[in-house]
Amino acid sequence: MASAMSRRGGGKIRAPRRGLNGADVDFQTTWIVLETAFREIHTKNASALSFEELYRNAYKLVLKKQGEELYKRVAEFEEQWLGSTVRKEIVQTLSAPLMVNEGAGRTLATANERRQAGEKFLRRLKQSWEDHQVCMGMLTDVLMYMDRVYCTDHRQPSIFAKSMGLFRDQILRTPLSQHQPNLLDVLTRIILDQIQMDRDGENIDPFLIKSNVYMLEGLYESDVEAEDDKLYLKSFELEFLQQSAEFYREEGARLLKESDAGTYCRHAKRRIDEENDRCRSTLTESTSPKIVRVVEDELIRNKMKGLIEMESGVAFMVDNEKLHELNLVFDLEARVDPKKPELTRAMQKIIAEMGTNINNAAIAASEAPQVQTEAPAAEEDDGKARTASVKPLNQQTAAALKWVEEILALKDRFDNICKESFKTQSVDQALSTAINRSMADVINAFSRGSEYISLFIDDNMKRGIKDKTEAEVDLMLEKAIMVLRYLQDKDIFETYYKKHLCKRLLLKKSVSVEVEKQMISRMKVELGNSFTLKFEAMFKDMTLSEELSNGYKKHAAGVADLNDSKGIELSIKVLTSMTWPLEAFRSGIEGDNDGIRPQIIYPPAIRRVKEGFERFYSQKHSGRKLTWHNNMGDALLKARFPHSKATVHDVECSTYAMLILLLFEDLPNGSTLSFEEIEAATNIPLDDLKRNLQSLAVAPKTRFLVKTPMSREIKPGDRFRYNENFVSNVRRIRVGVVSAGNKVEGDRERKETEKKNNEDRKFQIEAAIVRIMKQRKELAHAQLLTETLTQLSHQFKPDVNMIKKRIEGLIEREYLERMDEAPVPSYRYLA
Amino acid sequence: MNDLTEYVTLISSDDFSYVVLRSTACISPIIRRMLDPSNGFMEASTNTVHFDNINGIVLEKVCEYFYYNEKNKDAKDVADPDFPTELCLELLMAADYLDV
Numbered sequence: 001m002a003s004a005m006s007r008r009g010g011g012k013i014r015a016p017r018r019g020l021n022g023a024d025v026d027f028q029t030t031w032i033v034l035e036t037a038f039r040e041i042h043t044k045n046a047s048a049l050s051f052e053e054l055y056r057n058a059y060k061l062v063l064k065k066q067g068e069e070l071y072k073r074v075a076e077f078e079e080q081w082l083g084s085t086v087r088k089e090i091v092q093t094l095s096a097p098l099m100v101n102e103g104a105g106r107t108l109a110t111a112n113e114r115r116q117a118g119e120k121f122l123r124r125l126k127q128s129w130e131d132h133q134v135c136m137g138m139l140t141d142v143l144m145y146m147d148r149v150y151c152t153d154h155r156q157p158s159i160f161a162k163s164m165g166l167f168r169d170q171i172l173r174t175p176l177s178q179h180q181p182n183l184l185d186v187l188t189r190i191i192l193d194q195i196q197m198d199r200d201g202e203n204i205d206p207f208l209i210k211s212n213v214y215m216l217e218g219l220y221e222s223d224v225e226a227e228d229d230k231l232y233l234k235s236f237e238l239e240f241l242q243q244s245a246e247f248y249r250e251e252g253a254r255l256l257k258e259s260d261a262g263t264y265c266r267h268a269k270r271r272i273d274e275e276n277d278r279c280r281s282t283l284t285e286s287t288s289p290k291i292v293r294v295v296e297d298e299l300i301r302n303k304m305k306g307l308i309e310m311e312s313g314v315a316f317m318v319d320n321e322k323l324h325e326l327n328l329v330f331d332l333e334a335r336v337d338p339k340k341p342e343l344t345r346a347m348q349k350i351i352a353e354m355g356t357n358i359n360n361a362a363i364a365a366s367e368a369p370q371v372q373t374e375a376p377a378a379e380e381d382d383g384k385a386r387t388a389s390v391k392p393l394n395q396q397t398a399a400a401l402k403w404v405e406e407i408l409a410l411k412d413r414f415d416n417i418c419k420e421s422f423k424t425q426s427v428d429q430a431l432s433t434a435i436n437r438s439m440a441d442v443i444n445a446f447s448r449g450s451e452y453i454s455l456f457i458d459d460n461m462k463r464g465i466k467d468k469t470e471a472e473v474d475l476m477l478e479k480a481i482m483v484l485r486y487l488q489d490k491d492i493f494e495t496y497y498k499k500h501l502c503k504r505l506l507l508k509k510s511v512s513v514e515v516e517k518q519m520i521s522r523m524k525v526e527l528g529n530s531f532t533l534k535f536e537a538m539f540k541d542m543t544l545s546e547e548l549s550n551g552y553k554k555h556a557a558g559v560a561d562l563n564d565s566k567g568i569e570l571s572i573k574v575l576t577s578m579t580w581p582l583e584a585f586r587s588g589i590e591g592d593n594d595g596i597r598p599q600i601i602y603p604p605a606i607r608r609v610k611e612g613f614e615r616f617y618s619q620k621h622s623g624r625k626l627t628w629h630n631n632m633g634d635a636l637l638k639a640r641f642p643h644s645k646a647t648v649h650d651v652e653c654s655t656y657a658m659l660i661l662l663l664f665e666d667l668p669n670g671s672t673l674s675f676e677e678i679e680a681a682t683n684i685p686l687d688d689l690k691r692n693l694q695s696l697a698v699a700p701k702t703r704f705l706v707k708t709p710m711s712r713e714i715k716p717g718d719r720f721r722y723n724e725n726f727v728s729n730v731r732r733i734r735v736g737v738v739s740a741g742n743k744v745e746g747d748r749e750r751k752e753t754e755k756k757n758n759e760d761r762k763f764q765i766e767a768a769i770v771r772i773m774k775q776r777k778e779l780a781h782a783q784l785l786t787e788t789l790t791q792l793s794h795q796f797k798p799d800v801n802m803i804k805k806r807i808e809g810l811i812e813r814e815y816l817e818r819m820d821e822a823p824v825p826s827y828r829y830l831a
Numbered sequence: 832m833n834d835l836t837e838y839v840t841l842i843s844s845d846d847f848s849y850v851v852l853r854s855t856a857c858i859s860p861i862i863r864r865m866l867d868p869s870n871g872f873m874e875a876s877t878n879t880v881h882f883d884n885i886n887g888i889v890l891e892k893v894c895e896y897f898y899y900n901e902k903n904k905d906a907k908d909v910a911d912p913d914f915p916t917e918l919c920l921e922l923l924m925a926a927d928y929l930d931v
Contacts, residue, residue: 049873050873050874051873051874051880052874052880052881052882052883059928138872141864141865141867144860144861144864144930145861145928145930
């Protein structure tokens with residue numbers, strides 16, 4: 001190698017080659033060349049220098065194993081340069097405002113002064129850093145051979161890294177003087193200060209800060225350049241995050257106190273965006289998730305609860321339909337926790353509250369009038385009493401309707417909120433299920449829920465859907481089903497619905513059979529076959545009865561005996577007693593002498609028709625017994641009133657009223673019948689008689705009879721006569737049947753329904769237990785309980801105590817036995 | 832910044848000039864940096880590089896190698912360039928110097 005060198009090298013090389021001892025001298029001179037060159041570079045005078053020459057010099061030194069010396073010298077040179085020249089320049093820019101704010105507080109210098117001073121410092125520092133970068137880039141290039149050969153061989157950091165470290169140590173780490181912070185601290189503080197100004201809305205130069213941050217990012221904590229060891233991460237970011245956390249903690253607390261939740265949300269959101277922007281424009285991208293997290297922590301996570309519970313918090317927003325702001329809250333919480341426990345809890349609470357309000361209102365509404373009208377309820381007279389009587393009846397029903405409607409409104413409202421504010425469809429199932437669950441809780445918390453829902457449907461069937469389009473009807477049905485879906489005690493609902501449906505069908509109150517059928521088919525879809533079985537049977541009975549009536553009409557036409565009954569037409573409904581809750585029609589008083597139905601005395605014409613039908617029916621279906629429910633029937637008769645506009649009126653009235661009116665048919669004008677006489681002649685149950693007389697002789701529009709004395713109440717001893725002065729404008733008159741409509745049950749009725757329902761449930765539970773045990777033969781107690789609960793859950797939610805009692809009962813009746821040897825209480829099925 | 836010329840001149844210790852494509856010469860990181868205008872050395876402003884320790888014969892071979900490298904940049908399984916044995920050692924030195 002030496003020979004190659006000497007053969008090839010220029011004069012300059014050859015000389016030291018010859019005397020190997022002269023290497024030292026050679027180093028010195030070479031180094032001086034290099035050093036001057038470096039100085040030139042640092043003062044930006046590189047254009048006169050020859051790269052090749054410098055490179056060659058360095059190359060030679062390294063080649064002669066003097067790399068180490070060279071390395072050391074360069075480092076020394078840099079250290080000196082930075083320590084004296086550069087540092088002085090920077091320290092000069094540290095003007096008074098910047099230094100003062102260290103100890104004495106910020107008030108001494110105005111923000112503006114501070115900003116300007118800070119900017120000056122930052123600019124200088126940035127300048128120095130950039131110069132250093134460039135110069136070191138050039139130096140590195142020149143010393144590339146040293147880097148390549150010496151540094152890698154001796155595991156030294158490259159000269160560039162070394163010089164960066166020197167910059168850090170000399171410029172940033174060296175304290176200004178004793179007991180004073182080093183420049184790094186100053187820098188950090190200034191940047192933080194500037195950011196703070198930015199947050200306060202003042203203009204700063206983001207680019208300037210960015211370049212300084214960039215510098216910090218380029219420097220490392222130690223000479224080993226590990227990625228997470230950046231000076232930026234180690235010193236600045238920590239402080240930055242800490243300071244931001246403090247700032248936002250304070251700001252959050254202040255805002256919570258001072259402004260409303262909507263503003264808060266908007267503010268928080270804006271802050272987060274701002275911080276994001278700031279990271280992009282001023283700091284560095286990598287900080288952005290961290291600072292956002294800090295802001296989230298401070299402004300959202302720690303404040304969420306307070307925010308939601310604020311006076312103008314979520315409850316306020318829900319109340320005032322501030323969907324947009326709710327959306328903000330939602331977004332905010334979604335940021336910190338995808339499950340959003342606080343918001344969910346708040347929403348549940350609100351629903352529960354609103355629901356309870358509705359429930360309470362309904363209870364209050366249904367109870368208040370009950371007390372008031374207890375007294376006059378029985379005795380209705382004209383005018384005043386009528387309103388008083390109609391009202392309480394309706395008031396309860398109205399309460400029911402109101403309840404359902406409010407529940408529906410509530411549900412709609414929260415659905416809307418979900419959709420608009422929480423974007424439930426795609427994002428958040430959890431929240432919507434929570435809301436749904438709360439809705440269900442609300443509905444189930446209301447003891448009369450089942451009844452009211454049924455009443456709601458009833459009302460709609462009777463009146464609501466009259467002039468509505470198909471779509472509206474559809475909507476109504478859908479709503480009803482929706483509430484029903486939440487309902488737990490579906491069996492109670494079934495009972496009520498059956499009752500209401502029964503009345504609707506028999507009294508022909510239903511507006512459209514189509515809609516009824518639709519409703520039932522919907523229930524079928526929703527609740528299963530067994531649920532609607534009885535409803536369907538009711539409809540079947542109705543159709544069969546129609547056929548039967550027609551058949552009888554034909555039959556009657558052919559039979560001479562029946563033909564002379566003065567053109568009386570009979571329309572009959574034969575109902576299966578099991579499926580129809582006919583007791584709904586029996587009033588409480590009647591229930592006392594149950595079973596013993598007083599034999600009604602019919603006028604001969606009617607009796608003939610009745611007997612004719614009985615014969616006809618037994619011919620068709622032998623072995624079936626017909627029970628006549630006159631209290632449910634109605635009749636259409638023609639009546640003549642000489643003074644009225646239309647002399648002949650069609651009078652639509654109940655069967656009982658018909659019987660009463662028929663009594664007067666043959667009476668000579670002016671003669672009277674006493675209450676007792678009427679009772680004897682018809683044998684109508686006392687209560688019904690009273691009520692019917694009331695509508696015939698008291699109600700102003702249908703006063704076919706004149707009562708003496710003129711009083712509201714019907715009392716034994718009253719006398720009645722035909723009212724020949726009756727006047728009416730309409731041809732067809734409907735005699736109001738008192739209490740024909742469906743209304744809320746009285747307490748007594750309710751208790752009965754409940755009792756009956758509990759009985760039903762007992763059987764259902766027993767059936768379920770037996771079904772399960774038959775399948776499993778042996779089962780632990782707990783397991784049996786859960787299985788029973790799941791089996792029955794689509795009908796109602798059974799009481800655990802009740803199940804236990806049923807199990808006891810089954811054991812007593814030897815369907816089951818306890819297993820003594822089992823470790824947990826278990827039962828065995830006895831076939 | 833002045834536009835980069837397409838060709839640069841390499842001058843050997845015995846004053847042989849070789850005008851080569853800039854892109855080929857820049858295969859050597861050393862030459863690339865010498866000519867990098869952002870550093871602002873003399874070489875960059877004149878687009879000329881003097882090599883005081885490489886003679887003309889060797890530099891010629893070096894330039895040959897630059898072009899050879901450029902030509903076969905993307906190819907595989909290329910035959911090795913042909914170098915005279917007596918220049919081997921000097922070429923190695925130059926290669927080390929130029930880091931190619």
